[in-house]
Amino acid sequence: MSTxxxxxxxxxxxxxxxxxxxxxxQPDAARMEAVIAQMRTYVEAAQSGVIEIPKQWTSYN
Incomplete structure (x- = not known):
């Protein structure tokens, strides 16, 4: 995976x-829709090859 x-x-x-x-x-319908829309965008980008999902990574959180 490239940088x-x-x-x-x-x-x-x-x-x-x-x-x-x-x-x-602050849970409400608008924020939930924003989360779902962002998830759909992420899935579409991954499926189309626009982004590459790393097979492994290290989290420092």
Whole structure:
């Protein structure tokens, strides 16, 4: 996996994480729809090959 692909994947993960945190802080229908829309975008990008999902990674959180 190239550095650029890893950075794009990381950006997708960060954006999804932020939307999910917003929903968990204040759950409502609009935030839930935003999370679902972001998940769909992520899946479509992965299926079309726009982003590559690493087979393994290390989390430092």
């Amino acid at each position: 650029m692909a890893r950075l794009e994947w990381n950006d997708q993960q960060a954006e999804l994480d932020q939307k999910l945190k917003g929903f968990m802080a």
